[in-house]
Amino acid sequence: MSRQQELALSPGGRLRQLLATGKTLICPGVYDGFSARMALTVGFECLYMTGAGVSMSRIGMPDIGLVTQTEMVDTAGMIANIDPKTPLIADADTGYGTAVNVARTVERYITVGVAGFHLEDQVVTKRCGHLNGKECVGLSEYLSRIKAAVETRERRKSDIVIIARTDSLATHGLDEALYRLKEAVKVGADVVFLEAITTKAQLETYCDAFRGTGVATLYNRVQGSHGYKITPKEAEQYGLGIMLYPASCLVPAYTGITSALQKLRMGVEEERSERVAPLEIFRVCGMDEIQEREQGVNDWARAFKKDSE
């Protein structure tokens, strides 16, 4: 693909291109500008905006359906535009209301440059998929959400990737969960996401159900949960299309910051902090590029002034 063609690709197009390689796409969970910058600096090809992370970092609340559409769209737009070449998959939870709310969420995700999103079948007062006590809506309500997303994508002539998530494994069992995902695909979802898989047998049945159908499967690897654990290498062997690591930044932030603060509270400075100069982290956040741009504009202004005098 030429540079021109590559530049012309939409965020959804970039994500589709990555999925078409057939390799498992490893997506670290980011939730703010800083975590996104770190993931980009390390070189990930695709990022995931975790709703749990946005809920905790942005409003200081747990992942129990408190974060709003406005907060999610605003954060997603900021992250997606740090490096528009790297596609962002965003959590869209339940779509934040009825089918019309779903449509508005999708419309806004398209506008701000999100490449793909997942939409689930929990009730609107949802909770993290790895907590007990989940409740799911009926199949027709779930499919209305997916349908609203698909129609919005068509209306906007967008290629945003729609990921159908079901939490019904915990509430209704594996057969119903797979049935829901298959129906979501019929309505127009591109990727399926069976949430909170806890056994090898469930994972195998899930992968078998979609193998050879052209529909990519997503696996949500919530470190520290009761979810079944697989490595990225095993994910390749299972033929999984996407692997999310929602807690990949959250947990190190939690443990690292807490430990540094505990020390500071005792009057001891964290020795690692001394090894990082402010400039180093500003650089992670694009300092050099911004200064280069500034320099370019200043040079132009100087030349302009000289010519016009």
Ligand SMILES: C[C@](O)(C(=O)O)[C@H](CC(=O)O)C(=O)O
């Ligand atoms: C994927 C998820 O929706 C998220 O918000 O990142 C969560 C992850 C979590 O709460 O740790 C989930 O429901 O699995």
